[in-house]
Amino acid sequence: MIIRHQAFEPCKKMLKGALHCHTTRSDGCGSPDKVIEYHYDHGYDFLAITDHNIYNYKNYSTNVPVTIIPGFEFGVDNGVGCEEFHTVCLGQEKENGNPYEQDQIICQQTKTQEEHQKFLDEFRRNNQLIFYCHPEWSGTPARSFENFVGYFAYEIYNSGSHIENDMDKDAIYWDELLGQGKKLFGVAVDDGHMMNQHCIGWVMVNAENNVKDILNSLESGKFYSSCGPEIYDFYLDGDSVTVECSNVSSIRLHCAKHPTRIVRSQGEDITRADFKIGGSYPYVRISVVDKAGKMAWTNPIFLN
Ligand SMILES: [Zn+2]
Ligand SMILES: [Zn+2]
Known part of the structure; x- marks a missing residue:
């Protein structure tokens, strides 16, 4: 779901x-x-x-x-x-x-x-x-x-x-x-x-x-x-989290009880990331950073 x-x-x-x-x-x-x-x-x-x-x-x-x-x-x-x-x-x-x-x-x-x-x-x-x-x-x-x-x-x-x-x-x-x-x-x-x-x-x-x-x-x-980037979508499907956004250099997933997970661009800007989270967390939220260092932040999806 x-x-x-x-x-x-x-x-x-x-x-x-x-x-x-x-x-x-x-x-x-x-x-x-x-x-x-x-x-x-x-x-x-x-x-x-x-x-x-x-x-x-x-x-x-x-x-x-x-x-x-x-x-x-x-x-x-x-x-x-x-x-x-x-x-x-x-x-x-x-x-x-x-x-x-x-x-x-x-x-x-x-x-x-x-x-x-x-x-x-x-x-x-x-x-x-x-x-x-x-x-x-x-x-x-x-x-x-x-x-x-x-x-x-x-x-x-x-x-x-x-x-x-x-x-x-x-x-x-x-x-x-x-x-x-x-x-x-x-x-x-x-x-x-x-x-x-x-x-x-x-x-x-x-x-x-x-x-x-x-x-x-x-x-x-x-x-x-x-402060700059746009975020277009953020959803959880089972234990997979997907984010879509404007051109950025990195997309990060935060959930308190785990170090930040990061998908980084390999040269070209990225506009999407998929994270397998596993485990059980109170929430997941996303931040993105563009090549000028400008950030955007989603609010959390609360999981309990
Ligand atoms: Zn004040
Ligand atoms: Zn003030």
């Missing part, structure tokens, strides 16, 4: 989206209209303007028909020597029961998991989808955020942290959490503050182009993440 990852079920068009970016509404460099237009020019179908501690619903550009996912980023600088806990909230449109107001300030320092969890509970009560931001930048290894409850995903790639701090190892924590049996999806984001940090990491979502359907697909994992 074939178990196909739901992101790759037939659809009209995969939607390209940005889930975490900043503008002059907080400490970003680009005005909201310019940031929105910049994403549209890079082929984005939707984005969330997630400025620090201030909620947004608005499309500030009258020029482009991009879908704006309501939301904001919650979290305050805790000072030198402290861990940070930052959370992006994404919500429905105002008329569909979202209780937050345009420009509402939601700001509170949280220095422990317990303090931060109280806000996560409130966001979930208010029907927000939440994901955990840049663990490596925040100085939070998996053991510092594994007890949080309510996240649908966490950041496996953050271009701002990568460009400014050479921190690009967020995905390492993912297998640690998945290996513990946690059902968390991975999102690639920009967290762009400078203009050159936008449009580097994104999600490709199997959804209709409206806020409700995009949020539903995100919550159920019907998406993959990318």
Whole structure:
């Protein structure tokens, strides 16, 4: 029996989206209209303007028909020597029961998991989808955020942290959490503050182009993440895993309880790999790397 990852079920068009970016509404460099237009020019179908501690619903550009996912980023600088806990909230449109107001300030320092969890509970009560931001930048290894409850995903790639701090190892924590049996999806984001940090990491979502359907697909994992390569299919057939993608240099299978399996190109780029997994694993997921070093990541197929 074939178990196909739901992101790759037939659809009209995969939607390209940005889930975490900043503008002059907080400490970003680009005005909201310019940031929105910049994403549209890079082929984005939707984005969330997630400025620090201030909620947004608005499309500030009258020029482009991009879908704006309501939301904001919650979290305050805790000072030198402290861990940070930052959370992006994404919500429905105002008329569909979202209780937050345009420009509402939601700001509170949280220095422990317990303090931060109280806000996560409130966001979930208010029907927000939440994901955990840049663990490596925040100085939070998996053991510092594994007890949080309510996240649908966490950041496996953050271009701002990568460009400014050479921190690009967020995905390492993912297998640690998945290996513990946690059902968390991975999102690639920009967290762009400078203009050159936008449009580097994104999600490709199997959804209709409206806020409700995009949020539903995100919550159920019907998406993959990318910094360049495209992934077209990912399925399990018995103990064989198959992946199809755009031209890449290597295709890798991750499953926690086994070293990474890799199919590498032998000169020519490859567009497909088949892995015999054997054994029993809690999940399988795929990453691919192209010759420029750009990656894409599927969400896991959970096996128990
Ligand atoms: Zn942050
Ligand atoms: Zn941010």
